[in-house]
Amino acid sequence: MSIAKKVVIAAITAATTLTVVGCAPTPTKEGAGEYVDDAVITTKVKSSIFNEPTLKSTEINVETFKGTVQLSGFVAQPGDITKAGEIARGVKGVKSVKNDIRVK
Numbered sequence: 540m541s542i543a544k545k546v547v548i549a550a551i552t553a554a555t556t557l558t559v560v561g562c563a564p565t566p567t568k569e570g571a572g573e574y575v576d577d578a579v580i581t582t583k584v585k586s587s588i589f590n591e592p593t594l595k596s597t598e599i600n601v602e603t604f605k606g607t608v609q610l611s612g613f614v615a616q617p618g619d620i621t622k623a624g625e626i627a628r629g630v631k632g633v634k635s636v637k638n639d640i641r642v643k
Contacts, residue, residue, distance in 0.1 A: 577603040580632045584608055587626045594619055594626075599640060601627070606634035613643040 581603040589596040599612040608627045614620060624638040 576632060577605065580606065580608065580630060583630045584627045584633070587630055588623055591622065591626055594623060598643075599623055603633075606632060607637060608633050608635070609637045609639060611639040613641055615643065617642055 581601050584601045584603070585596070588594055588599055588601070595614065598614065599610060602609045602611075608630075610623055610627060614623070620638060620640045620642070623640055624636050627633060627636045627638075
């Protein structure tokens with residue numbers, strides 16, 4: 540194998556390795572696939588909360604990181620906090636829920 544061919548193969552291998560490592564998840568950063576999964580989970584949780592007639596969904600915020608859903612915002616009654624948490628836990632893909640909703 541010629542030196543030029545070896546250099547080209549080494550360059551391609553290095554570029555591929557850097558690309559794969561650059562997209563790899565870390566404890567504080569999601570990988571590309573996880574980001575998409577979390578976006579889908581967030582959308583499903585928001586939709587489920589929105590479709591619950593007893594909750595004012597415009598005052599509940601939903602964020603997802605690596606399958607953990609964080610709820611925040613304000614509701615009128617303490618029971619609404621519990622209800623929102625139950626709804627979020629019922630969505631496929633949710634690993635855990637951090638419920639930081641408060642009564643206003």
